[in-house]
Amino acid sequence: MSDAHHEHGHHHREPESVLSLRVRALESLLVEKKLVASEAVDRIVGAYEQDIGPHNGAKVVARAWVDPAYKQRLLADGTEAIEELGFGGVDLKVVENRPGVHNMVVCTLCSCYPHALIGLPPVWYKSFEYRSRAVREPRVVLREFGVDLPESAEIRIWDSSAELRYLVLPERPAGTEGMSEAQLAEMVTRDAMIGVALVRSPAPAAR
């Protein structure tokens, strides 16, 4: 695609109109050859824009927080346990944060990510910066994300090199004892399920 240019620099982009035209031409050819239906592409795009996102994974986390038996099943076999909540299509391993152990997910070779549960990865997850540094200096990277863990805490990095996908089960924060499962799910962020954020205790005003 970029045979014609050899400019260096990470932020270089081909003019968007050329890219857009090339993509339309590719789709047009595949439609003509009856290999692709444009409506199928519309639906795939729509699913990621509307249905598939971190709210799915947040439901799994909230259920694990309120239901210890579910949490056991989730940690033992993530693939089966998420099917109970209607999610699937992925071989899933859930890794649990607890006092003294923090988990963090990366894919150094490409950008493998548990799409079915937290949608498409953000640009930073796919960035050269995160992919190169998360395995070598996770504490420095976590501090950039505002997470400062004690030196004694173990940070387990999961580099997704095969067809298993990783989801971090964050620690349930203090001060959430009276909250419903739905309220808990609202607190769970995408970044917490990747392991670059903690779920924070609710602000006193919000209680």
Added chain:
Amino acid sequence: MNGIHDMGGMHGFGRVDREENEPVFHAAWEGRVLGISRACSAQHLFNIDESRHGIERMAPVDYLASSYYERWLDRTVRLLVEKGVITREELERRMAQLAGGVDPAPPHRDPKLLDRMLRATKERAHFRQPGPPPRFVTGDRVLTRSDAPVGHTRLPRYARGKHGAIDTVHGSFIFPDTNAHGQGEQPHALYSVRFDAADLWGASAEPCAPVHLDLWERYLEPAVTAPGRSPS
């Protein structure tokens, strides 16, 4: 292959930049590329390992200069050309036609094809396939291979020739190193292998920061017992 995509542990990249309220796609064409690529997979025009290797074979300079979905577009075109589905000339011609306001195959409804594709996209990919029984058990010490294969592999450079321990036996999975090259699925045992940071990064390792990789048995050998230690 020792490609530019194999970034784990590289120096020289700066802070991780984050975008507040990031949209799912930054331009409409990004969504189309994702959808077209998924559609091609559903039609079995290429498999997941061929698709990863398609990106890995970009010229390093182009890889670094391209955005994520630019790499996906490059890969999709590359594989469709290699497989004889389209030609580059055909694509250029179609671009010129579209630029001139002519679309010989405008998007249209094709209910039969749509139905087949939607069923295909819902099908679960079965990466787990029966294979020979695993050679290692949890706790075994292993040494990763230290070769430099020219083709596709999922053993990153930073973890080659390193000692680790089997953390989990996942079961038998399709082998990317052969499946990316039309050499069959060759399913066999996949393990989660735990590496101490010091074994990967030496003196510059952060404390208490083990890395886990999912590695196939063909990447692994039993670790030789350290000299002076009698086998129990």
